[in-house]
Every structure is written in structure tokens, then in C-alpha cells.
Amino acid sequence: MSERDAFGRILAALHEAALEPAQWSRAAALIEASLGVHGSTLACGEGDSQEDFQFYFMRTCLHGKRRPDLERLWLETGFPADQSVSRYRHLPFDRAIHITEIYSEEEMKSSLGYHLLRTRAHAGNAISVRLKGPGASRVRWHINYPMARVGWAGGRVGWVGWLRPHIRQTVNVGQTLASAGALGAKLIQLLDVTGVGVIQLDVRGRIVAANDRARTLLNAGDRLYDTNGFLFARAQAEDDALQAVLARALPPFGDAGQGGSLTIRRSVLKPPLLLHVNPLPEREAWFRGWPVAALVLLAEPTRGVGIDPDLAAAVLGLTPTESRVAVMLAEGFRVSEIAAAMDRKESTVRYHIKHIYAKHGLGRQSELVRLVLSLAGGVRKPNPGN
Structure with a gap:
């Protein structure tokens, strides 16, 4: 299989995992096979210290299989005792970081957290990537060490960099749906969701269907609107960005679509609108006579604390x-x-x-x-x- 085909399969699996977290193990298996590694962990959470940190989710896979036993072991035993956690939050974003930059030489000998990673998760020679998540959350993508003796030589680290923005996009879409109580919902069920705007597009980018919240935003027409069934942004710069995101999500000639996000600025009295585009897996059912090829989510980046x-x-x-x-x-x-x-x-x-x-x-x-x-x-x- 060519690198292009492998990348396309991974993207399709990530787009599916964004909508249904149970599909993450399939995406992880494809990534592990392409990188030649033992496994990986994807986690997202928020907090200023180890004491108040709270996980949104953790998904650990080894050889393509989800390992909830290792997740529990880390959360209950490794995480509370691990000295690297507070240090990790100060590491740079969007860079592959070898585990030797996270643990000191002495910690590699004495740390319970590192011991669990090395002996139970095949992660003693792993790399991690720290990503910005939705709102104030942070994402950690931990890639276990390679099965080949050459380690991280060759193009493996390059592949990690290639996949990095798509991993982040998967989390953004998934957490947006989770915040609206819609994670794992089917296409037709998404049209009844009230916590996030949902627009369904066909392969040409034409609107197939939209839920009430999205229709309200489009009918207002102050920042987003539709003409002849196609989606546009009112401001020229934002529309240029929107059309570019849609073009990447719905490419011609059967190429793999890529998800993307942008911020739509609104009036001073309203928060900005976060727009996420997620191409849909080919196996999704046809809807109203058209194949629904992409999903557009419209969300306000608020946690709804309700303070006046x-x-x-x-x-x-x-x-x-x-x-x-x-x-x-x-x-x-x-x-x-x-x-x-x-x-x-x-x-x-x-x-x-x-x-x-x-x-x-x-x-x-x-x-x-x-x-x-x-x-x-x-x-x-x-x-x-x-």
C-alpha cells in the first residue's frame, strides 16, 4: 500500500472516530501499523496542577486493541504518583517529545509511572505530542516505541508530524459533540440536537439538511448564510478561509477529505462561533437521496457556567x-x-x-x-x- 493510500485510510478512520469514540481503536490500529509501533494513548483533560487535573477521556490501545485495564492502572496508580505530570504541562505544543525529555535519568530508575509505561505499555522509548484542545483543555498523544530495532529513525517522526493536526481535529469534533450530548449519534439523530448547530453537506458542498440551531444562525445571516444551498461567511477573509476548509474536506477525484476548523467572529455582544468540518465515512447511509459527505458543526466556545x-x-x-x-x-x-x-x-x-x-x-x-x-x-x- 502506498503512503498516500495509507494516509487516506487513517484520515477516514479518524473522521469516524470523531463521531463515534468506539471506533478509535480502528484508527489507532492503522496508525500503529503505519508507524510500526506497539500502541498509543490519546488523552484529553484540563487542570492547573496534578491535584485538580480532570480527564475528559483516555484511550489506550496496544496492537490495535483498546486496553481499559491499562487506562485504569494508569489513572489509579501511575498518574497520582508520577512526577512528570506537572512538568509535562510546561513542554511546548505541537512537537514530538521523546520520553527522555519528560523523565530524568533518575526518574527512569525510580518512577512508578515510568515503570508502568515501560513494563506494561511498551512505552519505555515512546514519544509524546502535546496539543491544544477545546477551550482550556490539553491533548496528549503518546506513541509507544517502535517494534523495529532502528527505533525512531527514518520517517516515523515525520509521520507523527503529518498526523498531528488531524489528531487534534478528531478531538475538537468529538468534544464538541460530547458537549452537546451528541457523541455517537447517527446522522438523522444529529438533526434533533439542540446544543450545537449541525449542517449536513453532499459531495458538492450543497446543504442537504440542517438542524434548528444551524437554521437560526443561517437565517440571521449576520456572519453565516446560504445561497442556492451553499454555505458562505459574510466577511470576505472568513469566507475565503471557510471555502478553503470545505474544499479540503470535499476534494474531487475521490481523494481523502481532511477536516478543518475556523473561528467566525460575531458582534461584540456575542461570543465567536467555532466552525468544525468533518468528512463522513463512505459507509454512512444515504440520506434523503443524497450521500451526506461532510458534517459542519457550529458551536460557541462556552462552558455555560451561567454567570451574569x-x-x-x-x-x-x-x-x-x-x-x-x-x-x-x-x-x-x-x-x-x-x-x-x-x-x-x-x-x-x-x-x-x-x-x-x-x-x-x-x-x-x-x-x-x-x-x-x-x-x-x-x-x-x-x-x-x-
Whole structure:
């Protein structure tokens, strides 16, 4: 099989796994075969320290088989005792990191976490990739060591870099559906979902069907609209980006489609809209006489903590702008997303954050988030994945 064909099969499996997490083991098996490795782990979670870290999901596979026993062993035994966890969160994003950069030489001799990785998971010579996940979450893709003696020589690391954005996209789509309670739903069931906008496209990119939430957004027409059944963005730059994403997802001549995402900026009073495009597996059933070839998800990057900015301003002594920034941070927005929503520079948003710090004697963003969340009566909990 050529590299192009192998890559296409992996992409198709990832697109399916984004919609149905039970299919992740199939994607993992194809990746493991292409890389020639023993197995892999994909995990996503959130937290500022080992004590308050919470996993959205963890999926460990060895030789193409899901291993929930190893997942439980790590979560119950390895993770609480592992010294590398707090260090890992400071490593760079989007780079293949060898395990020797995560554990010191002494830790490789004494660490229970490393011992479990080496003896139970065939991961003593593994590499990891740290990725930004939805909202404030982080993704860890851990690739176990190669079966061949050449180790990570040759093109294996290049393949990891090639697959990296598609792994992240799989998580983005899956967590968006999980947040809406729609993970694993069939095509026709997605049209009844209310927590996220859903648009189904045929092979030409024409809209086949859309749920009520998506129709409401399209009918408003302020940022997204449809003409003759095709999807467009109102702003030229955003439409150029949208059409490029759709073209990659629905390529001609039977090439493998690639998923993609972009942010659609809205008015200063509304959060930005996250748009995810996920090509559909060929085996999906035909719907209304057309093959549904791609799925478009429209979501607001909010965690729905339900805190009124006016309340936060009154209780915390903040200006209206400071209050909105604080609440959006608590809802999981990044500084760049807040800046886009408010039509401000990122430096301006950071200035407001520092001013809030000074008012309340804070030193970290996590402290500010906890302060705001206290108004809602508790700390947020992540949506569980599978």
C-alpha cells in the first residue's frame, strides 16, 4: 500500500472516530501499523496542577486493541504518583517529545509511572505530542516505541508530524459533540440536537439538511448564510478561509477529505462561533437521496457556567469590560477568542486581566477563574468523553 493510500485510510478512520469514540481503536490500529509501533494513548483533560487535573477521556490501545485495564492502572496508580505530570504541562505544543525529555535519568530508575509505561505499555522509548484542545483543555498523544530495532529513525517522526493536526481535529469534533450530548449519534439523530448547530453537506458542498440551531444562525445571516444551498461567511477573509476548509474536506477525484476548523467572529455582544468540518465515512447511509459527505458543526466556545457579567461586576468591583473578560475566561475562552469577540487587540485583553489581578491580589489566571466560578457556587466539571 502506498503512503498516500495509507494516509487516506487513517484520515477516514479518524473522521469516524470523531463521531463515534468506539471506533478509535480502528484508527489507532492503522496508525500503529503505519508507524510500526506497539500502541498509543490519546488523552484529553484540563487542570492547573496534578491535584485538580480532570480527564475528559483516555484511550489506550496496544496492537490495535483498546486496553481499559491499562487506562485504569494508569489513572489509579501511575498518574497520582508520577512526577512528570506537572512538568509535562510546561513542554511546548505541537512537537514530538521523546520520553527522555519528560523523565530524568533518575526518574527512569525510580518512577512508578515510568515503570508502568515501560513494563506494561511498551512505552519505555515512546514519544509524546502535546496539543491544544477545546477551550482550556490539553491533548496528549503518546506513541509507544517502535517494534523495529532502528527505533525512531527514518520517517516515523515525520509521520507523527503529518498526523498531528488531524489528531487534534478528531478531538475538537468529538468534544464538541460530547458537549452537546451528541457523541455517537447517527446522522438523522444529529438533526434533533439542540446544543450545537449541525449542517449536513453532499459531495458538492450543497446543504442537504440542517438542524434548528444551524437554521437560526443561517437565517440571521449576520456572519453565516446560504445561497442556492451553499454555505458562505459574510466577511470576505472568513469566507475565503471557510471555502478553503470545505474544499479540503470535499476534494474531487475521490481523494481523502481532511477536516478543518475556523473561528467566525460575531458582534461584540456575542461570543465567536467555532466552525468544525468533518468528512463522513463512505459507509454512512444515504440520506434523503443524497450521500451526506461532510458534517459542519457550529458551536460557541462556552462552558455555560451561567454567570451574569453584571453580577460579577457588582460583586467583584469590576468595570463592565473587566467583568466580561473575567466571565469569558471562566467560561473557557482563550485570550485570542476574547479579543476577537470584543473586537480588541490581545494586548488590550491582557491589560484588563492584569488590572483585575491587581484589584484582587491575584497572580495566576487559574485564581481568577476560581474567583469568578465561586459566584456560580462551584468549580466547573468537564464533559465526560468515552
